[in-house]
Amino acid sequence: MIYVIHAIQIPQDEERPLYKVAIENLAGMQAAVGGYIEIIDLGPLTASLVLDEEGKLAQKPINRRATLLFWLLFPSVRHHDVIVGDVLIVGYPDKDGNTTDVPTKVVELLFETKSYKAEFQTYDDANKFNGNLMRFDDYFVAANYALGKAESWSAVERCRVVPAED
Template identity: 85%
Template sequence: MIEVFHAIQIPQDEDRPLYKVTIEDLAGMQAAVGGYIEILDLGPLVASLVVHEEGKLERKPINRRATLLFWLLFPSIRHHDVIVGDVLIVGHPDKDGNTTDAPANVIKLLFETKSYKAEFQTYDDANKFNGNRMRFEDYFVAINYALGKAESWSAVQRVRVVAAGD
């Protein structure tokens, strides 16, 4: 059973901004992604990604922003899989299996943060993230930068994008 919940829509079309949406039922979820749904765990964000289950079979266009987010969180799938079509970010299911609101920390990160920075963890210091002075106004531009740097630096073990806070 799906209760009314609030989600973040990531349109496949990058000319369209992210926006908050209220979903009332399964049909609303399916309408938001364009078909049958599949839920992907976004682990570190304590959130889930709702995608069109048959989107790849239907040859939906790649959702670059959702793909970059997925690649940031799950390095093992970088360049091996993509996310297609319009997607939703929602919260993890509650104890009864109901979909929950997109987490407040994710809403804050995507809608209220003014600038972002990339941070890198190297193999020689697994307890520390380091960054540089680069700042980005767009979260997904910051992810693209971070992933590019991570691929070119062999010493990078993990990468993250966080609020710059300055």
């Protein structure tokens, strides 16, 4: 039986767009990232990044888009760690430990959302995110903006990028 999962490829080369890809097996994942795989769970997205385990040793270039996503979700790694090389986004493993399809909500967020906004959570209100009127056509441009504001505003504890519904 051939086991196929649907994933999103984030090329390191920003001239290349993100694209959906069908991966047949472990060898397919290794080919997509260019080496032995390492998996990083993306928590709130119920998805995982698949990357080349030895990418940094091989001095692969930084994957800025994957790094922005990583930094948005994990503030403690900002400016301490980066993602390199081509990357896949896949779903969490199933009960048998098999990698699953990238969640529909992640596909919708990255491919079907027309406009994005950045939201910020401050230290004085851990239960609420606030935004502004800025809107972006690209998730990663919005992520870069959010991270820049989080760096310059000392009151910001967390930031995120969400669809703009207005």
